[in-house]
Amino acid sequence: MNKAVSVYFISALTAGGLTINAANASAELATSSSVDTTAIAQKESINDSVSSSLQSRLSNMKQFRANFTQTVVDAQQNVVHEAQGTLTMTRPNKLRWETTFPDETLLVADGDAVWNVDTFVEQVTVLSQDNAIKDNPIVLLTSTDEATWSKFSISQMNNGVPTNTSASEINNDTVMQSYQITPKEEGGQIVTLTLSFNQDNELASLNMLDAQQQVSTLVFNNIETRFPIPADTFSVDIPDSFIVDDQR
Incomplete structure (x- = not known):
């Protein structure tokens, strides 16, 4: 029970004709405050431990390339979108997302800007990378910045079941x-955002719940964590006929 609830509870009892003297009320508040402080400290300690565990897994994934299948369902579990493509990432802060089905699209984050290429309408939208993903947990896939990590709470799950134990206690x-x-x-x-790793510590799937209650699931296959990176992987070659909408 937090302090605000404790005060409300005492007031309600007093108004109902029960008497609680000031000493008892003070003791109740002190005890509640102590319990709250301990609980918060324990929660923060577990979060820090789990965060360190995830950072350790991702730090070993300095490179990542895989094919993916994506399925998006709405709040009623209706499939609203499906796609296939390739995801390539390097740490820190670089990502290339390329779909081959149902349409060819390209999104590149080069560390400074995000380039969204729509070949169908022949347009490229450019955004500041910091602004584009500053509150999006996907940023943690490639970020090594502690200030960025501190903006998120992280819990560990076993086979999809959340646990309240520290990372060291998890099987x-x-x-x-x-x-x-x-x-x-x-x-x-x-x-x-939920990240799942297989027995080889490879990122096997990614699950996102958005503000519209849509769930996007990516399942990865043909995973590579060591490969040569062509110089143009995280750059965009824009045809002269394309319109560029630079919003940086």
Whole structure:
């Protein structure tokens, strides 16, 4: 019970004709405050431990390339979108998302800007990378910045079941280890991001719940974590006929 609830509870009892003297009320508040402080400290310690566990897994994933299948369902579990493509990432802060089905699209984050190429309408939209994903937990896939990590709460899950235990107490023999990431500041487009790793510590799937209650699931295959990176992987060659909408 937090302090605000404790005060309300005491007031309600007094108004109902029961008497609680000032000493008892003070003791109740002191006890409540102590319990709250301890609980908060324990929660922060667990979050820090789990965050360190996830950072360790991702730090070993300095490179990542895989094919993916994407399925998006709405709040009623109706499939609203499906796609296939390739995701390539390097740490820090570079990502290339390329779809081959149902349409050819390209999104590149080069560390400074995000380039969204729509070949169908022959247009490229350019955004500041910091502004584009500052509150999006997807940023943690490639970020090594502690200030960025501190903006999110992270809990560990075993086979999709959340746990309240620290990372050191979790059974590492579990086939799939998952981490649920939640922005501490509400109001962003992504409500939660769940990253799942297979027994080889490879990122096997990614699940996002957005503000419209749509769930996007990416399942990865043909995973590579060591490969040569062509110089043009995180750059965009824009045809002269394309319109460029630079919003940086």
